[in-house]
Amino acid sequence: MSAAQQKQVLKNCHLASMQNALPGIGIIRDGAIVIQERVIKWVGVESELPQQYASWQDLDLGGRWVLPAFIDCHTHLVYGGDRSKEFEQRLQGLSYAQIAAAGGGILSTVKETRKADFEQLFAVSSTRLEQMIALGVGSVEIKSGYGLNTETEIKMLQVARTLAERLRVQVVTSFLGAHAVPPEFASRADCYVDLVIGEMLPEAARLGLVDAVDVFCENIGFSLAQTRRIFEKAADLALPVRLHAEQLSNSHGAGMAAEFGALSCDHLEYLDSAGAKAMADAGTIAVLLPGAFYFLNETRKPPVDLLREHGVPMAVATDCNPGSSPTTNLVLMVNMACTLFGLTVDEALLSVTRHGAAALGLHKTFGQISPGFVADLRVWDFDHPVQLAYSFGQVPDCERV
Ligand code: NIG
Numbered sequence: 186m187s188a189a190q191q192k193q194v195l196k197n198c199h200l201a202s203m204q205n206a207l208p209g210i211g212i213i214r215d216g217a218i219v220i221q222e223r224v225i226k227w228v229g230v231e232s233e234l235p236q237q238y239a240s241w242q243d244l245d246l247g248g249r250w251v252l253p254a255f256i257d258c259h260t261h262l263v264y265g266g267d268r269s270k271e272f273e274q275r276l277q278g279l280s281y282a283q284i285a286a287a288g289g290g291i292l293s294t295v296k297e298t299r300k301a302d303f304e305q306l307f308a309v310s311s312t313r314l315e316q317m318i319a320l321g322v323g324s325v326e327i328k329s330g331y332g333l334n335t336e337t338e339i340k341m342l343q344v345a346r347t348l349a350e351r352l353r354v355q356v357v358t359s360f361l362g363a364h365a366v367p368p369e370f371a372s373r374a375d376c377y378v379d380l381v382i383g384e385m386l387p388e389a390a391r392l393g394l395v396d397a398v399d400v401f402c403e404n405i406g407f408s409l410a411q412t413r414r415i416f417e418k419a420a421d422l423a424l425p426v427r428l429h430a431e432q433l434s435n436s437h438g439a440g441m442a443a444e445f446g447a448l449s450c451d452h453l454e455y456l457d458s459a460g461a462k463a464m465a466d467a468g469t470i471a472v473l474l475p476g477a478f479y480f481l482n483e484t485r486k487p488p489v490d491l492l493r494e495h496g497v498p499m500a501v502a503t504d505c506n507p508g509s510s511p512t513t514n515l516v517l518m519v520n521m522a523c524t525l526f527g528l529t530v531d532e533a534l535l536s537v538t539r540h541g542a543a544a545l546g547l548h549k550t551f552g553q554i555s556p557g558f559v560a561d562l563r564v565w566d567f568d569h570p571v572q573l574a575y576s577f578g579q580v581p582d583c584e585r586v
C-alpha cells in the first residue's frame with residue numbers, strides 16, 4: 186500500500202453506517218470517512234470534518250452510498266460436484282429427507298468432495314467466492330462437513346484458508362465434521378462421534394484450521410446428546426460453537442447451544458419460546474436462511490416475532506450449498522428475508538452487516554462504519570439502500586474502496 190493510501194478521506198457520499206448508536210441502519214447524509222492504514226479513524230457529516238484531516242488526500246465519491254462490506258455468516262461453499270439430479274427428484278415428489286435416507290443428499294456431495302483434489306476443490310470454490318465478492322461480500326464463513334473423514338475435512342478447511350489468502354477476503358472457518366454419518370459408519374453414529382471428538386476435530390484444530398465448531402443437530406443429523414459431546418470437546422479446545430438448529434423439527438438444540446455460549450444458532454424454523462429466551466440470555470445470534478427455506482419449499486417460517494420479542498439479533502446468510510441452497514447471492518437473500526420471513530428492510534440490511542459480524546464474533550471490527558472498525562467498505566450505485574432489498578435477481582454495481 187502506498188503512503189497516500191494509508192491516510193485517506195472519503196468525501197461527498199452518503200453512509201448507511203450500521204452504527205449501534207444510531208437508529209435503523211445508521212444513515213449519515215453528506216458524510217465523510219477518515220481512514221488510516223485500513224482502520225476507520227473518524228465518521229460524520231463532511232461539513233464537520235475535523236481540521237486535522239483537512240490536508241489528507243481525499244477521494245470524491247460523487248454522492249454515492251457507502252456501506253460496510255457484507256458478511257455471509259453461513260456457507261458450505263467448498264464442495265465438489267452438484268446435486269441438480271436431486272432437484273429434479275424433488276420436483277417429482279421426493280423430499281429432502283427421503284433423498285438423504287436413500288444415500289443421496291449430503292452423502293452424494295461427500296463422495297464428490299473426497300474425489301476432488303485440493304486444486305480442483307479450490308477452483309470450483311474460488312469461482313463461488315468470486316461471485317459473492319462481486320455482490321459486495323467482504324467476510325464469509327466457510328464450513329467443512331463434506332469430508333466426514335480426517336483427511337478430507339482438513340482438505341476442505343485448507344481450501345477455505347487458501348481462499349482467504351488468494352482472494353483477499355476475510356474467511357472464518359467452522360468445523361462441521363458432524364454434518365452426516367459417513368457410509369463407513371452407517372448405523373454407528375456414536376462411533377463416528379468418537380472419531381470426530383478423538384481425532385478429526387483435535388487434528389484440524391492443531392493445524393490452526395478451526396475458528397468455530399458446528400453440528401447438524403436434527404432428526405436426520407445428530408442427536409442432542411451427540412451434539413453435547415462435540416460441544417464439550419470444543420469447549421476443551423477453547424473453540425466457540427454454532428449450531429444448525431431446529432431446521433426440520435424442534436430438537437431443542439438452540440437451548441443447549443446457548444448453554445455453551447454459542448455465537449449463533451442457524452435455520453430455526455421450529456425454534457420455541459424457551460429456545461429464543463435462552464439465545465437472548467446467552468447473546469446468541471439467530472441466523473436465518475431464506476434460501477434453504479425457499480429451495481426446499483418449506484412452509485414453516487422461523488419465528489421472527491418471537492426473536493424480536495426476546496431481542497435476539499437476526500443475521501441472514503446464503504447457506505451456499507449444493508443440496509438445500511445452491512446460491513451465492515447474499516443480496517437476493519436480503520430480498521427473500523423481507524418477502525418470505527417478514528423482516529423490515531432495516532432488519533435485513535443489518536442482518537448482513539452488523540449482525541452477520543456478530544454471528545462470527547467479529548462485532549468489534551467488522552460490519553459497521555465506526556471509528557476503530559476495519560475499513561472494509563463498498564460504494565454502491567443506487568439512490569437509497571432500500572433498493573438492495575427491493576430488486577431481486579439483479580444487484581446494483583458496487584466498488585471496493
Ligand atoms: O444448511 N442442514 C444441513 N446442511 C445444509 C444442507 C447441506 C446439503 O444438503 O448438502 C443446510 O441446509
Ligand code: FE
Nearest residue numbers: 259261429504
Ligand atoms: Fe447449513
